[in-house]
Amino acid sequence: MANCIVAQSGGPTSVINATIAGIVRANQMNPVYDKVLGGLNGIEGILNERFYDLTDMSEEENRILRQTPSSALGSCRYKLKRDNVADFEKLIKIMEKYDVETLFYTGGNDSMDTVAALSEYARSHGVTGRRFVGCPKTVDNDLMETDHCPGFASAAKFIATTALQTWLDVNVYTRQEVFILETMGRDAGWLAASACLSGHVDILILPEMDFDKEAFLKRVAECIAEKNKCYIVVSEGAHYADGTYIAAGEAKNDGFGHAVLGGAGKALENMILTTNTASRCKVQDLSTAQRCHASEQSLVDVTESFNLGMSAHMRSADGVFTGKMVGIRRKDGEKYDVEYFAIDADKVANFVKNFPKEWILPDMKGITEEGYSYLRPLIEGTPDIIMKDGLPAYVTPYYMR
């Protein structure tokens, strides 16, 4: 027998650790691997041989790990470039040194590219017995092939809940008021669209459509005329027809060459106030909290994230399972149910799954019934959260131990 590594990459989510918990649990049920090594800070830490042994995790720690947000193993923004042969060789050497057969990597489409690239490198260089398996995670829900991504539903639930609560808040005064909720979602509007589950979104602005300032201000004015209020939800990635982000003034860059957005809400507020379309406006940018507010995990989400980890582990027992991502498929039928399946990681890597245009109502009025049907079952259920001194109990990150 040999060992495996589990590691996490990219931005954390509220349920990303449940996938790790699932892999660890599966190995305790069927010890395919001698050791389950947590690779710390993703590829970056693995290349520096930083590991934490997760093999014998207790039941209690496993439960608490599942409810702990953010990446308990640490994350990285380090991308294995396909021409970086030195890193590839180094990684294979480290896998040989630690007798690691399988590397499980949780992440978004960049991470699936890493899985595909490593697998391809091994194949083309005659490296045998080293397998690379991807597990999807991203609050953005923008991965191809999988029905949805672990992490999305809990963020969606927090966003919808917050939309409902802030809508109640903004209505208490008789005065005129516009409220703008800004969500994450660089290229895909899934998170912003999920706010519609609150039932109270007047204007929804997604990256899937070109922003039209005139039409927007007209719609705000209509809402104000009708009820003296207007509740707006905007994705950080909202943009004009020419591709300019409406938050353009605020954009910075992250290490991956992606624009770090933020400020779309503020930009809308400025439009509304400077044109006197309304006299009062508040902006709530959900920022970091939306991807780590695990105290309100969706039970569906955390369960699927755990099960997906189990499925990945089980499939990896087959010695030729490599270059694959394990995804979630929604089964046909009235009642929501899913199954897990495997797909070549390169079919997922570097693509973006947008919120379907046919699910977007005209005039920024929200989403269609198909959209609701897709979203509703994902936020169902509330896990029992283990508390400590009034706060949720969380594991100490392994990279800090």
Place this chain on the structure above:
Amino acid sequence: MANCIVAQSGGPTSVINATIAGIVRANQMNPVYDKVLGGLNGIEGILNERFYDLTDMSEEENRILRQTPSSALGSCRYKLKRDNVADFEKLIKIMEKYDVETLFYTGGNDSMDTVAALSEYARSHGVTGRRFVGCPKTVDNDLMETDHCPGFASAAKFIATTALQTWLDVNVYTRQEVFILETMGRDAGWLAASACLSGHVDILILPEMDFDKEAFLKRVAECIAEKNKCYIVVSEGAHYADGTYIAAGEAKNDGFGHAVLGGAGKALENMILTTNTASRCKVQDLSTAQRCHASEQSLVDVTESFNLGMSAHMRSADGVFTGKMVGIRRKDGEKYDVEYFAIDADKVANFVKNFPKEWILPDMKGITEEGYSYLRPLIEGTPDIIMKDGLPAYVTPYYMR
């Protein structure tokens, strides 16, 4: 028998409706009043004779009302000025018309001033049989005499939870990073201080101390040198020694002549980045969500808010109970316990209870053990939340029915 009115004023909280639920429930147990009328949009709506009859609220609605954030009766920023005799006379006439003996008013110190002023007006004008009773609520926790205010603890719990979760999030990468969490708290630092319950606040900036930019940047640099990270919590009301808010550039005004703050976090970010004290900084402004995120109510808070309403109702059965606020007194002893008491509303009105200076550690390093001992019991316990379609079930606001 006669009737009573319950009404809400000022900014809403996550448990403000539990006080109303307590008054309604107490009257069902002992019908001191024929009818419990909800006055819609506070004094503003009462002066326009807008009421909703709450007398026969069902057990189920009472339970859901307790978990509903924001003011279910609507709120107002309308302040009864002491020289506005016309409004006083009109209000008394309306009470006579609807045979209302007691007006219960939930709010902050402005509302307690309203209670005191109405009571004083009635006394000095020979108006008998009309009573005015205040129930404290404010997330700011800045009311005198009461140990704490209903609404504060749930906001504190959300803030501490979010601090813990975002601290986990900000640590996942090995890169240098500063995170700034901005909370409400115009003049009092209770909310910002409560973030310390997370156990991970490196720098705490409260309105109770004068902000020293040099010392702040020095402390940020120390944290960065030590661990490449720095977690900062700042109250919106943080200010320099001359009283200028550090968010001064962003300040607007509300209808009460209070500055509407926001932007303290952004101001700190600018200081850090423009001086190259750190290379990367994120700001999370908790904004409206912190006062209405009722899906994580503190059980202590919602229970006390309900009981305080019951206590106010019971005390009002005494025909001379007027001009009073019902408060919460923490009992001596190892184990946290409280009792309810009454105090003249004018001892509360228009004062501010600050976070005690002696509970603030030097060098912005957080709060003392006395501070923790005060805060810890308040966030204990998680109520069972009734859910509907994956979201918390809330009552339809009475002002919308």
